[in-house]
Amino acid sequence: MPAQAAQLAGPAVLQEFxxxxxxxxxxxxxxxxxxxxxxxxxxxxxxxxxxxxxxxKRDIEKQGGVIISSLPILGMITVQMSDEAVSSLKSLNSGIASVELDQVVRIQT
Structure with missing residues (x-):
């Protein structure tokens, strides 16, 4: 709010603003x-x-990723994170085998 308008307005108007x-x-x-x-x-x-x-999971979250789901029995985690964070994730944790884009797979018959 401009200074002149603040002077003209009462305290209630200023507080509401x-x-x-x-x-x-x-x-x-x-x-x-x-x-x-x-x-x-x-x-x-x-x-x-x-x-x-x-x-x-901790390393993913440190990189700003959000855990969507995990399948411990398969050793897989679905995450949402930026491309930049993905590029540094594998070097951060040696237990990560691969990181690939989650996409719909269609089978033609």
Whole structure:
């Protein structure tokens, strides 16, 4: 709010404006988080036999990834994370065998 307008407005109006601005800030932050997760690609992380799946999950989260699901019996974790984080993930954890884009597979008959 410009300084002149703040002088003309009473304290109640100024307080209402500050609440309104705070609400807009929260909405903006939430929209950024939602957009980030909607646009972030999904990957399948395959672990080497005997690798520690919990350690891999921690490393994924350290890189900013979000665990979608895990299949410990198969040594696989589905994650959502940026391409940049994926490129450094394998070097971070030696138990990771591969990281590939999660995509729909169609079979033609």
């Amino acid at each position: 500050q609440v309104y601005r705070s609400c807009l800030s929260h909405i903006h932050t939430n929209l950024q988080a939602i957009t980030f997760h909607l646009t972030m690609p999904k990957f399948i992380v395959s672990l080497q036999s005997g690798a520690d799946i919990e350690a891999a």
